[in-house]
Amino acid sequence: MIPRPDPTLETLVLNMGPQHPSTHGVLRVVLKLDGEYVLEAHPVIGYGHRMHEKMGEVRNVSGFYANVGRMDYAGALSFGHGHVLAVERMLGIEVPPRAEYIRVITTELNRIASHLLWFGAFLLDLGAFTPILYSFDDREYILDLLEHVTGARLTFSYFRVGGVNRDLDERFIQGTRVFIRRMRSRFEAYHKLVTGNVIFRKRVEGVGIISPDMIRKYGATGPVARGSGIPYDIRRVEPYSVYSELDFDIPTFPEGDCFARYRVRLAEMEQSLRIVEQALDRLPDGSVMAEKVPRKLKLGPGEVYQAVEAARGELGYYLAGDGTDVPYRLKIRPPSYSNLSLLNELASGVLLADLVAIMGSLDLVIPEIDR
Amino acid sequence: MIRYFREIFEGLWSLLVGLKVTGRFALAPTVTTHYPFDELEVTPNYRGHIDLVVNPKTGKDKCIVCMMCQRACPSGCITVKGEKPEGAKKKVLTEYRLDFTKCSLCGNCVEACPTSAIEFSHEYNLAGTSRHDFHYDLVERFRDRCRALGVEPKIADLTPVAPKPPES
Amino acid sequence: MTDVFPPDLIRLIVSFVIVVAFAFTNAAVLVLVERKICGHIQRRPGPFEVGPHGLLQTAVDGMKLMAKQMLVPRNADASLFRAAPILSFVPPIAALIVVPFARLLQVRDLDIGVLFILSLAAVNVLAILVAGWSSANKYSLFGAIRAVAQNVAYEIPLLLSLLTIVIWVGSFRMSDIVAAQGGFWFAFTPMGFVAFLVYFICGIAETNRAPFDLPEAESELTAGFHTEYAGMGFGLFFLGEYTNMLLVSAIATTLFLGGWNGPAFLTTTGTGFWATVIQTLWFLAKVYGLIVVMIWVRWTYPRVRFDQLLNFCWKILIPISMANLAVTAVWLKL
Ligand code: SF4
Ligand code: SF4
Numbered sequence: 001m002i003p004r005p006d007p008t009l010e011t012l013v014l015n016m017g018p019q020h021p022s023t024h025g026v027l028r029v030v031l032k033l034d035g036e037y038v039l040e041a042h043p044v045i046g047y048g049h050r051m052h053e054k055m056g057e058v059r060n061v062s063g064f065y066a067n068v069g070r071m072d073y074a075g076a077l078s079f080g081h082g083h084v085l086a087v088e089r090m091l092g093i094e095v096p097p098r099a100e101y102i103r104v105i106t107t108e109l110n111r112i113a114s115h116l117l118w119f120g121a122f123l124l125d126l127g128a129f130t131p132i133l134y135s136f137d138d139r140e141y142i143l144d145l146l147e148h149v150t151g152a153r154l155t156f157s158y159f160r161v162g163g164v165n166r167d168l169d170e171r172f173i174q175g176t177r178v179f180i181r182r183m184r185s186r187f188e189a190y191h192k193l194v195t196g197n198v199i200f201r202k203r204v205e206g207v208g209i210i211s212p213d214m215i216r217k218y219g220a221t222g223p224v225a226r227g228s229g230i231p232y233d234i235r236r237v238e239p240y241s242v243y244s245e246l247d248f249d250i251p252t253f254p255e256g257d258c259f260a261r262y263r264v265r266l267a268e269m270e271q272s273l274r275i276v277e278q279a280l281d282r283l284p285d286g287s288v289m290a291e292k293v294p295r296k297l298k299l300g301p302g303e304v305y306q307a308v309e310a311a312r313g314e315l316g317y318y319l320a321g322d323g324t325d326v327p328y329r330l331k332i333r334p335p336s337y338s339n340l341s342l343l344n345e346l347a348s349g350v351l352l353a354d355l356v357a358i359m360g361s362l363d364l365v366i367p368e369i370d371r
Numbered sequence: 372m373i374r375y376f377r378e379i380f381e382g383l384w385s386l387l388v389g390l391k392v393t394g395r396f397a398l399a400p401t402v403t404t405h406y407p408f409d410e411l412e413v414t415p416n417y418r419g420h421i422d423l424v425v426n427p428k429t430g431k432d433k434c435i436v437c438m439m440c441q442r443a444c445p446s447g448c449i450t451v452k453g454e455k456p457e458g459a460k461k462k463v464l465t466e467y468r469l470d471f472t473k474c475s476l477c478g479n480c481v482e483a484c485p486t487s488a489i490e491f492s493h494e495y496n497l498a499g500t501s502r503h504d505f506h507y508d509l510v511e512r513f514r515d516r517c518r519a520l521g522v523e524p525k526i527a528d529l530t531p532v533a534p535k536p537p538e539s
Numbered sequence: 540m541t542d543v544f545p546p547d548l549i550r551l552i553v554s555f556v557i558v559v560a561f562a563f564t565n566a567a568v569l570v571l572v573e574r575k576i577c578g579h580i581q582r583r584p585g586p587f588e589v590g591p592h593g594l595l596q597t598a599v600d601g602m603k604l605m606a607k608q609m610l611v612p613r614n615a616d617a618s619l620f621r622a623a624p625i626l627s628f629v630p631p632i633a634a635l636i637v638v639p640f641a642r643l644l645q646v647r648d649l650d651i652g653v654l655f656i657l658s659l660a661a662v663n664v665l666a667i668l669v670a671g672w673s674s675a676n677k678y679s680l681f682g683a684i685r686a687v688a689q690n691v692a693y694e695i696p697l698l699l700s701l702l703t704i705v706i707w708v709g710s711f712r713m714s715d716i717v718a719a720q721g722g723f724w725f726a727f728t729p730m731g732f733v734a735f736l737v738y739f740i741c742g743i744a745e746t747n748r749a750p751f752d753l754p755e756a757e758s759e760l761t762a763g764f765h766t767e768y769a770g771m772g773f774g775l776f777f778l779g780e781y782t783n784m785l786l787v788s789a790i791a792t793t794l795f796l797g798g799w800n801g802p803a804f805l806t807t808t809g810t811g812f813w814a815t816v817i818q819t820l821w822f823l824a825k826v827y828g829l830i831v832v833m834i835w836v837r838w839t840y841p842r843v844r845f846d847q848l849l850n851f852c853w854k855i856l857i858p859i860s861m862a863n864l865a866v867t868a869v870w871l872k873l
Contacts, residue, residue: 014677022758036681036845063445066477125758127749127842130393133581137402144414151418151491157477165478166416193392193839198382199750200841352681353844356759379855386840393580393839403583 011039018047022125022356025366029343031355038355041347043340048370056330061087061161061297064330069155071334072368075114075311077107077146080159085240086306086317087161090299099163099288100242105279106146106158108272109176112183113142114311115265115272118363122262123194125360126203131194138186141179148172161297162290173280180273187270195266204258208346208358211256218345219338222313223268224362227261229254234309241308245282248275258361265363296325303329312336312363334368419492420471421449421480423464423513423526430522432513433488436462443483448473464510464526471497471505554636562632566781567597572827573834580838607770612675615767619673624768624775627666631782634659638789639713641799641818642810652713653701656790657694660745663783664690667747667754670776671764682763685845686754690745692852697741699860700734703867704794707731717798724797730867735795737860739829742787744848746780749837753845788829789822796825 004013017028026047032040052067059067068083069076081103088095116139120132143153149172150158158164194200215225225232233250235243251267253260300321307316313335320329339362347355404411423432436453452466481489499505510526517524571586571594578585586593611617637652639645649655664686671683705711708719725731744751755763765776792798799818843851 012677021761059445062443062479063477065479066445066475070475123841127752127756127758128840129577129749130581130838133583134396137582148414148416151414151416151478152476155476157475160482165482189392189396192388194389194841196385197389197840198385199843201385202847203841203844351844351846353756353759353842389839390835393835396582397576397580397835399582401579401582401584405584405587 010034022359023366024121024364027340027364027366027369029355029359031347031352033352036352038347038350038352041344041355043343045340045366045369048367050367050371052371053330053332056332057327060325061299061327065157065160066155069157070367071332071371072114072310072312072365073154074117074365075110076154076156077103077110077158078308078310078315080156081107081241082306082308082310082315082317084159084161085308086304086319087297087299089306090302090304090319090321091161091294091297093162093290093293095163095290096286096288097242097284098167098286099290101279101283102149102164102168102288103159104242104246105168105176105276105283106149106156106164108275108279109142109146110156111311112269112272113139113146115269116142118265118311119190122357122360122363123200125356126200128194128200131190134186134189134193138183141175141182145172145175145179148175160289162293163288165289167288168283173283176276176280180277183269183273187266190266195262201259203353203357204262204361207258207354208350208361209256210342210346214342214345218341220313220342221338222309222311222335222363223261223264224313224339224342226250226252227264227361228256232314234307234314238307240306242279243275246275246278248272248278258357261361261363298323298325299327307333310335312365312368313339332371334371336362336364336366337369340364340369413493413495415493417491417493417495418476418478419494420474420476420497420507421469421489421509422492422516423467423509424488424490425513425516425520425522427520427522430517430520430525432464432526433486434464434467435486435488436464437485439483439485440480440489443479444474445477445479446473446475449480467509467513469507469509471507472502558635559632562628562635562782562785563778565785566778567601569781569784569830570597570600570777572831573837576831576834577838580835601774604774605771609768609770609772612767614675616673616675619669620767621772623666623670623673624772624779626669627663627779628775628782630659630662630666631779631786634786635782635789637713638786639717639793639798640822641815642714645714648712648714651711653705653711653716653790653794656786657698657701660783660786661690661694663745663779666779667764670768671754674764674767676767678760678762679764679766682754682756682760682766685756686747686764688845689747689751689753689848692849693741693744693751693856696737696852696856696860697745699857699864700738700741701790701794703730703734703860703864706864706868707871713793713798716794717800720797720800724795724800726795730863730870731795733859733863734867735791737856737863738791738795740856742791743833743836744852746783746787746833748780748784748833750840750842751848752837752842753848756842758842784830784833785826788826788833791829792822792825796829798822 012033014031014033015028016031017023018026023029028044028047030042030044031038050070052071055067056064064083065080068079072079116135120135123131146156147153149166149168150156151166158166210220210224210228212228212230214220215228215230221232229252231250231252234240236250248271251264251271253263299319301323303318303320305316305318307314309315314333315335316333318329318331318333319327322328342362343359346358350358423434426433434451436451438451441449441451448470450466450468451464453462454465455462478491481491497505513526514524574596575585586596589595589599611620634656636647637645637649637655639648667686668683671679671686704716704725707725708716710716726735747754755765760766765773768776799822801817801821
């Protein structure tokens with residue numbers, strides 16, 4: 001229930017959002033406050049609802065390529081990856097290995113970009129203005145690289161059923177190698193400026209503790225789950241694409257507070273760099289598009305569920321077909337939706353400033369929740 | 372007691388370390404571009420709105436008016452029209468309109484075209500005061516681009532039907 | 540002639556005009572300096588297009604602010620709402636009167652100079668309270684509440700640290716304090732250094748600047764107490780903030796960094812024109828050095844939380860400054 005103003009004036013009802021600097025988009029959180037202490041926090045969603053799922057049911061598969069990137073603007077490629085994998089699974093299309101490697105390389109770069117964006121925005125929530133500019137400096141390199149191969153900086157629509165729509169060239173490969181070196185050298189400054197900073201530590205340590213039980217209860221995934229000590233990562237538990245051939249760790253931290261989630265994401269960036277590096281080394285030759293992709297993709301009859309690990313957690317596509325080229329049902333399980341549902345339980349009894357830190361540490365991307 | 376002072380000193384030290392990082396970056400050169408004055412080179416793979424491919428030698432287009440692009444577009448932003456001139460075998464493109472306000476730059480049209488008659492432009496400095504500024508007449512753009520390349524545009528040159536004089 | 544206009548009055552009016560002009564220039568310069576430093580810390584050039592290297596940016600911004608309408612929210616207490624910005628910038632300007640810029644360059648050398656400044660500086664919190672309360676906005680109200688708790692708490696260690704110097708010198712008079720630092724500066728003595736550090740931290744908190752900018756905490760309270768202000772009302776708050784910074788640094792310079800004294804042999808205690816110029820330059824150099832550090836600090840750290848802010852004050856700053864005061868008192872007696 002959304003709280004109503006209290007006639008006794010003991011508590012205060014405050015609308016945080018839909019326009020508020022730290023709700024990052026159009027999320028509205030209705031707060032019931034006692035002084036600065038939050039009693040209840042009710043997220044109100046739907047301000048950015050664009051009917052993406054419904055659009056998936058009236059368009060054919062290729063018509064939906066553009067939609068996937070619009071749901072999560074920070075990590076668009078994972079969304080594309082899940083979509084094409086679901087369709088390929090339904091149709092039994094074999095993707096050439098080079099295409100799969102390219103998908104992994106670009107998705108992991110996109111994951112780093114997404115985490116960098118989160119890093120800056122989280123620090124901005126905590127009141128530090130400068131780190132976001134440093135992380136954007138790095139993110140800009142990734143976007144330049146991805147722009148060079150996909151043609152767009154944010155809404156890539158790069159993956160196609162059966163492969164990808166453009167091959168990597170030498171400039172991208174060299175640029176990525178340079179970027180990996182550069183990014184590794186930048187982490188030191190991040191750790192000095194932020195991780196070690198006493199004010200930052202005091203703001204995030206022991207704040208917003210999520211127990212593993214809560215994670216299971218609410219179905220939270222991604223860095224949020226791994227920050228509570230649950231090593232749940234789709235890339236490991238249900239390997240898709242070529243992740244089973246690559247060597248990387250799943251960073252987990254048991255504390256469950258904002259700081260653990262922060263460290264998970266920073267460690268994940270380093271792991272993603274490892275993945276990109278290995279994938280570049282092993283990049284096979286060959287075509288980037290499967291030979292026998294029918295022009296008209298007839299789906300089903302039947303249904304598939306395909307999950308991938310997006311930057312924010314488990315992203316699932318449920319696709320049901322009835323034999324036509326337009327899906328009968330397309331259901332998307334975005335990670336942030338479940339992660340957001342943790343908020344009310346986390347928020348009771350914390351200070352307003354902590355609520356902002358907690359929301360930041362959940363890494364919410366609102367368009368993905370609203371869809 | 373010792374812990375109390377240790378904490379203070381460690382805290383202060385971490386703050387000084389932070390100051391050193393920002394101080395060092397402050398003295399390093401800036402990384403931004405003074406946008407309207409300097410521009411970065413745009414990658415040749417950039418996907419702007421679509422354009423008709425110009426043959427720089429002949430000034431002809433490659434479109435065969437098969438309507439594949441119009442059908443492939445999920446947002447319905449393309450309108451293609453063609454006519455069969457007297458005695459000709461093939462249809463000739465007479466009109467190609469793009470409603471860029473609806474385009475999501477998915478690239479389906481370019482992939483669908485059997486003759487590779489359309490390509491992505493590199494226009495990104497797009498601004499307008501009305502949404503009609505983004506309804507492009509690609510045939511008109513084709514003519515302009517031909518002239519910029521120094522060839523005579525040979526597109527849609529059927530004798531245009533003279534517009535009716537307004538009735539008084 | 541002198542009967543109608545007593546020379547003292549003329550002197551007062553002229554100096555007041557000069558002080559106000561100085562405060563405005565200072566704010567204009569500091570806005571630009573802050574944006575430039577912030578820009579370079581973030582690896583961008585800051586304002587660049589208006590005038591050479593963006594030098595005229597503040598003038599243009601000021602013009603924009605003046606041209607804008609000052610809206611009063613419908614439920615606001617209109618008269619208080621309008622009074623708050625003025626309340627925020629007049630006291631720090633008035634306090635500049637007792638600041639000794641050079642041996643002769645001081646409007647009034649009150650024998651309670653330090654007290655005078657501190658009591659005027661304390662009015663700042665009233666301005667924030669009035670602004671936050673009269674805006675009829677929940678965010679503004681939170682900003683006001685925070686500001687009061689914060690400023691009241693931080694006034695204590697601030698006073699204690701200044702008291703260290705006052706009992707050392709044995710006078711509240713600014714000129715006496717400067718004169719006592721002819722040979723050495725208090726900041727370079729152990730007790731003086733601790734007091735200086737405590738004072739500087741409290742000074743940042745008193746001016747409500749990051750990392751203690753809780754009353755305006757952008758990510759929590761949108762803009763805190765000045766959420767509802769537009770146009771020149773907002774501009775005056777800015778002016779007040781920068782004048783306050785100037786004041787805090789001026790006090791620090793006077794009490795801890797030797798005022799208008801230069802280091803060792805580069806100094807002069809003369810009263811001639813050139814001596815005055817040199818002394819003023821030393822003074823301003825130190826003041827702006829401190830301000831640059833304040834700006835640097837602001838663009839480096841995250842914001843502290845409200846309970847941590849008060850804990851820090853009561854558990855660390857106050858005990859330390861009290862101990863420091865006690866040590867100083869004992870040492871002076873010996
Ligand atoms: S890019 Fe996509 S949306 Fe745009 S015109 Fe082509 S098919 Fe239509
Ligand atoms: S542009 Fe290509 S797809 Fe479109 S009508 Fe012409 S030939 Fe066909």
